[in-house]
Amino acid sequence: xxxxxxxxxxxxxxxxxQLVDRRQRPAAPASADPEQQYxxxxxxxxxxxxxxxxxLMTALYPSxxxxxxxxxxxxxxxxxxxxxxxxxxxxCRSIDAFxxxxxxxxFVFGICHRVxxxxxxxxxxxxxxxxxxEEATLPQGSAAPDDLIDRGRAVASARAALDNxxxxxxxxxxxxxxxxxxxxxxxxxxxxxxxxxxxxLRAAREKLLQTKPEARS
Amino acid sequence: MIDSAPIHIGxxxxxxxxxxxxxxxxxxxxxxxxxxLDGCSRCRTAMEHIDAVHVALEPxxxxxxxxxxxxxxxxxxLQERPTRRVPWKQMKWAAxxxxxxxxxxxxxxxxxxxxxxxxxxxxxxLSRQGAADVEVGDDHAVAEAKMALPAGGWLTVAPSSxxxxxxxxxxxAVEGGPTGARVQLAESRALLRTLKLERGRVVLDVDPLAxxxxxxxxxxxxxxxxxxxxxxxxxxxxxxxxxxxRGRVRVIGARTLDVAAGLQIIPGAAQPMALGAxxxxxxxxxxxxxxxxxxxxxxxxxxxxxxxxxxxGVEYGRAPLSLALMPGAHLVRVRATGRLPVExxxxxxxxxxxxxxxxxxxxxxxxxxxxxxxxxxxxAPVRVGAAELLSRARADVLAGAYDRAIGRxxxxxxxxATKLQLERAALLEAQAERLARRPERALPLFESAAxxxxxxxxxxxxxxxxxxxxxxxxxxxxxxxYEASERRFARGIFAEEAALxxxxxxxxxxxTDAGVEALxxxxxxxxxxxxxxxxxLSIASARRDRLGDCAGAVPHLRAVADGRGPRAELAxxxxxxxxxxxxxxxxxxxxxxxxxxxxPHGRYADEARLGATGSAKLIP
Numbered sequence: 001x002x003x004x005x006x007x008x009x010x011x012x013x014x015x016x017x018q019l020v021d022r023r024q025r026p027a028a029p030a031s032a033d034p035e036q037q038y039x040x041x042x043x044x045x046x047x048x049x050x051x052x053x054x055x056l057m058t059a060l061y062p063s064x065x066x067x068x069x070x071x072x073x074x075x076x077x078x079x080x081x082x083x084x085x086x087x088x089x090x091x092c093r094s095i096d097a098f099x100x101x102x103x104x105x106x107f108v109f110g111i112c113h114r115v116x117x118x119x120x121x122x123x124x125x126x127x128x129x130x131x132x133x134e135e136a137t138l139p140q141g142s143a144a145p146d147d148l149i150d151r152g153r154a155v156a157s158a159r160a161a162l163d164n165x166x167x168x169x170x171x172x173x174x175x176x177x178x179x180x181x182x183x184x185x186x187x188x189x190x191x192x193x194x195x196x197x198x199x200x201l202r203a204a205r206e207k208l209l210q211t212k213p214e215a216r217s
Numbered sequence: 218m219i220d221s222a223p224i225h226i227g228x229x230x231x232x233x234x235x236x237x238x239x240x241x242x243x244x245x246x247x248x249x250x251x252x253x254l255d256g257c258s259r260c261r262t263a264m265e266h267i268d269a270v271h272v273a274l275e276p277x278x279x280x281x282x283x284x285x286x287x288x289x290x291x292x293x294x295l296q297e298r299p300t301r302r303v304p305w306k307q308m309k310w311a312a313x314x315x316x317x318x319x320x321x322x323x324x325x326x327x328x329x330x331x332x333x334x335x336x337x338x339x340x341x342x343l344s345r346q347g348a349a350d351v352e353v354g355d356d357h358a359v360a361e362a363k364m365a366l367p368a369g370g371w372l373t374v375a376p377s378s379x380x381x382x383x384x385x386x387x388x389x390a391v392e393g394g395p396t397g398a399r400v401q402l403a404e405s406r407a408l409l410r411t412l413k414l415e416r417g418r419v420v421l422d423v424d425p426l427a428x429x430x431x432x433x434x435x436x437x438x439x440x441x442x443x444x445x446x447x448x449x450x451x452x453x454x455x456x457x458x459x460x461x462x463r464g465r466v467r468v469i470g471a472r473t474l475d476v477a478a479g480l481q482i483i484p485g486a487a488q489p490m491a492l493g494a495x496x497x498x499x500x501x502x503x504x505x506x507x508x509x510x511x512x513x514x515x516x517x518x519x520x521x522x523x524x525x526x527x528x529x530g531v532e533y534g535r536a537p538l539s540l541a542l543m544p545g546a547h548l549v550r551v552r553a554t555g556r557l558p559v560e561x562x563x564x565x566x567x568x569x570x571x572x573x574x575x576x577x578x579x580x581x582x583x584x585x586x587x588x589x590x591x592x593x594x595x596x597a598p599v600r601v602g603a604a605e606l607l608s609r610a611r612a613d614v615l616a617g618a619y620d621r622a623i624g625r626x627x628x629x630x631x632x633x634a635t636k637l638q639l640e641r642a643a644l645l646e647a648q649a650e651r652l653a654r655r656p657e658r659a660l661p662l663f664e665s666a667a668x669x670x671x672x673x674x675x676x677x678x679x680x681x682x683x684x685x686x687x688x689x690x691x692x693x694x695x696x697x698x699y700e701a702s703e704r705r706f707a708r709g710i711f712a713e714e715a716a717l718x719x720x721x722x723x724x725x726x727x728x729t730d731a732g733v734e735a736l737x738x739x740x741x742x743x744x745x746x747x748x749x750x751x752x753x754l755s756i757a758s759a760r761r762d763r764l765g766d767c768a769g770a771v772p773h774l775r776a777v778a779d780g781r782g783p784r785a786e787l788a789x790x791x792x793x794x795x796x797x798x799x800x801x802x803x804x805x806x807x808x809x810x811x812x813x814x815x816x817p818h819g820r821y822a823d824e825a826r827l828g829a830t831g832s833a834k835l836i837p
Binding site for chain 2: 033034053054055056058061064066069070076080083084088089092094095154155157158159161162174177180181201203205206208209
């Protein structure tokens with residue numbers, strides 16, 4: 001008998017599970033507050049410690065990997081990795097300009113937001129020329145099989161709703177609701193007023209919940 | 218602050234629901250919303266959708282080595298092109314004009330993604346048969362399909378194992394052979410690729426190289442360079458062997474000589490000789506089909522050694538193996554000597570690695586019975602004939618000749634055989650129909666065989682339910698059939714598994730309450746059963762995700778979390794997340810700490826570290 005982990009269990013408990021025996025050693029023992037660790041590494045880098053930039057990249061990498069995915073949405077793996085690398089490179093190039101007026105993570109999120117926004121512009125222009133080709137090579141996307149489980153449907157529907165948000169709305173929503181940044185920090189990342197952030201958040205919430213008609217009727 | 222419209226009159230606003238979920242509300246407001254959600258299906262639905270949004274925003278796990286590879290690449294780029302401060306004030310007009318022109322050119326004429334260095338090329342692993350490890354610096358990982366091994370990385374393949382990878386236009390098989398193999402991607406750039414072979418054998422199929430490009434295999438005593446060919450290099454303590462069946466290679470060692478297609482050179486030989494059958498077979502083995510486009514990994518394990526696996530009719534070797542396949546439907550077939558083969562259609566979804574454990578039943582259940590003294594009327598010669606027919610039919614099923622087996626079993630039906638033999642023949646025929654992908658024909662046979670009372674009837678009833686659920690995808694009827702199995706054969710050998718599968722079938726049919734109840738009853742009845750962990754996780758998942766009952770999920774997760782292995786790891790992290798959802802942050806922190814003690818380098822170690830320090834911006 002060929003036995004699989006039941007689909008609904010796999011979908012929730014093992015979602016995104018990497019079936020790899022990861023025996024990587026941790027890069028460095030995590031300090032109590034990642035923000036303090038980032039700030040210390042930035043200071044070390046500025047004082048000329050040649051190893052600090054590597055350590056900073058290693059420490060920031062998980063956040064960049066995560067936030068880029070959340071801001072850009074599901075793309076194919078290579079595109080995601082390109083965006084992560086572009087963001088990481090931009091962080092390194094800009095770190096000397098960091099003035100310490102915000103948290104390091106806010107500064108990093110701002111860079112990621114701009115890299116992703118630039119990539120969206122590329123995509124938009126590219127889509128004028130290559131719409132057909134793009135559609136043919138999209139990953140699984142919304143082509144969900146009929147027997148997709150309920151939870152899978154809900155997540156697919158949520159993905160479709162997220163795709164309906166415009167870039168700025170999505171960024172505001174992700175940064176405030178998912179990354180739990182205060183409104184002021186979100187405003188700093190998006191370079192707009194908190195009033196604008198609130199307006200975008202409201203629009204995002206409405207769009208996300210209105211895609212579920214029974215929730216509003 | 219809360220300025221959005223309420224979900225319904227008198228209900229919370231959308232913003233409040235989002236804030237409640239994030240734990241940002243004042244405790245009194247949170248309590249009010251919690252109580253409201255218990256009684257308001259509309260808000261609960263909205264909350265389920267919010268949950269789904271959060272799940273949809275969960276990134277895929279970070280692939281092994283990606284971090285290290287990208288950091289190395291960024292460092293290289295920073296060294297190549299250091300950041301320079303541009304004197305904007307002095308050259309703002311020039312910069313503005315340049316930027317406009319640049320934008321127009323770059324956007325309109327050559328749209329592409331941000332920096333995408335493609336100079337470095339790595340191994341993209343396609344499949345692994347047997348055991349193999351990859352290592353980069355101090356990092357180690359089991360070699361898995363879809364893994365990328367960067368320049369400088371090592372690949373170690375155990376004896377009798379094999380790894381196939383692509384390497385920028387070349388296909389490479391690293392074969393463990395009798396001693397195992399170890400190779401390093403010493404140089405891996407578009408124009409210069411060198412594979413350092415410490416021991417073992419590599420087989421390469423290389424597309425014609427671009428002008429100026431070099432690909433070489435370096436062993437302890439030789440360097441083999443190519444220009445578009447298929448060849449094999451084997452490094453042994455006695456020296457290096459090279460065999461070629463297409464194109465030509467140059468071997469530079471103690472002396473330099475060319476080996477042309479159809480020739481091989483072995484240690485001690487003065488001149489190339491005709492290609493031997495062994496090397497020719499190894500070279501030909503590289504001709505397996507390649508997936509094109511995006512792929513996902515399918516890992517196949519079997520409960521017996523030496524089980525061979527084929528997918529969509531292509532033989533991939535022996536389990537355990539890890540394959541990179543196109544997303545979509547695939548037919549997986551696992552077989553082993555003396556075991557009933559299994560075959561199942563699986564749906565591979567991009568972004569979700571799939572893990573299969575194939576349990577190959579022994580043929581004892583369809584074993585030819587010895588003549589029973591109390592069996593019904595037949596004469597001795599006929600009984601021997603029926604036994605022989607059953608035995609041959611069983612061999613046919615094992616060999617995959619299902620129609621021939623069915624023909625023999627029909628023949629047996631026309632003669633005289635004992636009732637027991639006929640029952641077993643019906644079971645074997647039904648199994649053959651299933652394996653021949655005609656499950657609808659198997660149903661009446663199982664139904665007929667299930668009418669009796671003996672062990673054959675019990676097995677038929679169980680297999681009937683399994684056919685309905687797995688082959689015909691009808692969980693409602695499968696649940697009814699499992700229930701009948703449980704009821705009629707309460708003390709039978711399949712009683713425990715039927716109880717579990719009934720609960721699973723009910724959940725698959727969307728009957729969440731009934732499914733959870735059935736699985737909880739199963740656990741009360743068989744608390745230490747081998748499938749208990751499976752049941753606990755199914756219940757926890759249904760309670761948390763379908764019933765919104767995190768409190769009910771926690772005990773089930775805890776029951777599994779105390780064990781070991783990947784399920785325990787999942788249960789621990791699931792428990793921590795449930796506790797966070799319940800607002801029990803301190804308890805959640807304790808569970809994250811426990812996770813770090815048990816799995817300091819586990820898949821969720823990053824999340825656990827954040828959770829344990831309480832500074833989390835965690836996934837829910």
